[in-house]
Amino acid sequence: MYKLYNIVISGVSFGLKFIAIFNKKIELFIDGRKNVFTKLKAAILKTDKVIWIHCASLGEFEQGRPIIEKLKQLYPSIKIVLTFFSPSGYEVRKNYDGADVVCYLPLDMEKNVKNFLDIVNPELAIFVKYEFWPNYLKELQKRKIKTILVSGIFRKNQSFFKWYGGWMIKSLQTFSHFFVQDQNSEVLLKSINFTNVTVSGDTRFDRVFEITKQNNQLDFIAEFKNNTHTLVAGSTWKEDEDLLLDYINNKASAEEKFIIAPHNITHQDIADLKSEISKKTVLFSEKEDKNLQEFQVFIIDTVGVLTKIYSYADVAYVGGGYTKSGVHNVLEPATFGVPIIIGPNYYKFNEAVELVKNEACFVVDNSQKLSVLLDEFLLPNGKKIEAGKKALDFVVKNTGATNKILNYLK
DSSP: OHHHHHHHHHHHHHHHHHHTTTOHHHHHHHHTTTTHHHHHHHHOOTTOOEEEEEESSHHHHHHHHHHHHHHHHHOTTSEEEEEESSHHHHHHHTTOTTSSEEEEOOOSOHHHHHHHHHHHOOSEEEEESOOOOHHHHHHHHHTTOEEEEEEEOOOTTSGGGSTTTHHHHHHHTTOSEEEESSHHHHHHHHHTTOOOEEEOOOTHHHHHHHHTTSOOOOHHHHHHHTTOEEEEEEEEOHHHHHHHHHHHHHTOOTTEEEEEEESOOOHHHHHHHHHTOOSOEEEGGGOTTOOGGGOSEEEOOSSSOHHHHHTTOSEEEEOOTTSSSOOOOOHHHHTTTOOEEEOSOOTTOHHHHHHHHTTSEEEOOSHHHHHHHHHHHHSSSSHHHHHHHHHHHHHHHTOOHHHHHHHHHO
């Protein structure tokens, strides 16, 4: 099977180079890997002690981040190499100063793997949530490098738990320990004879709770909000925006304000969104020299500020619930004690499922339901306050995964 896998991965590598001609994201994927080994050689000495942490993309980075930062506090002399598989993770966090080196993970080909591990030579490898690359894991085991999985989550439909999953189970056998998010993952692993499992929870809870302790002040948002009831809609897609715009254009009162931070912020996408809004609207990119109090809708056509903006929300709408991949990060508004609204595709995300179950998060699948819910949150009946309290309580209750993992590593 390894021979077949290596043939397939070589074919994928060749095919991606052709696709990159026509696809900007794949172009970043290919070009970003061209100088990885040169970058690593320049940053790492043979005498360095190194911990390697791998994240598939941005969401996994947020899960790995509290571990990275705690490790740096405890062991400041150790170098941390942070790798990403996806451009959507690397391009956003390539300048992250919590790691000594941030780079793409070279494709899982035998030559790349040996070259990467020869240079990095980590004392510990940490994989976040998932991404089980057979050649990397096989070589880590061969070199007797301790390898752990953190914030892992397993589902019955994964290949490990199918009749044909024997080969992939060999990849799992390379892990020294699994730190998983829930008991279902533990049960599944035990069903295939893995006992080196700890239910630690999701490290993202530690990350988002730490956010509340930082300075989240944004003067331009405070000016826009002006102590007015404000809905913050984060990571929205077209389907989310269609719902929101129906309410904003046809039902919203002058006592409500709206901040929309779209998932896609290309010039054309932003221009189209603004053109569909009938209320007075301002963009982040044009906010200078404007009296922001005069506007009812604020479109955030930049990245990196949404988390802080959630701290100003009275109600949050988190987008992605109408897409195939599903709803985006509901924990960021939850940690600020804000009631949350999402679309119907959220079942793959345990935190969203639990927040809905706890009546801190509310699901809408049409504009009428959204309108009724937003009208309820405007009433002084305590529903908004109670839902927000439940959201924060849920976050606080689930913190502590990072310490469980670090106690093991010590």
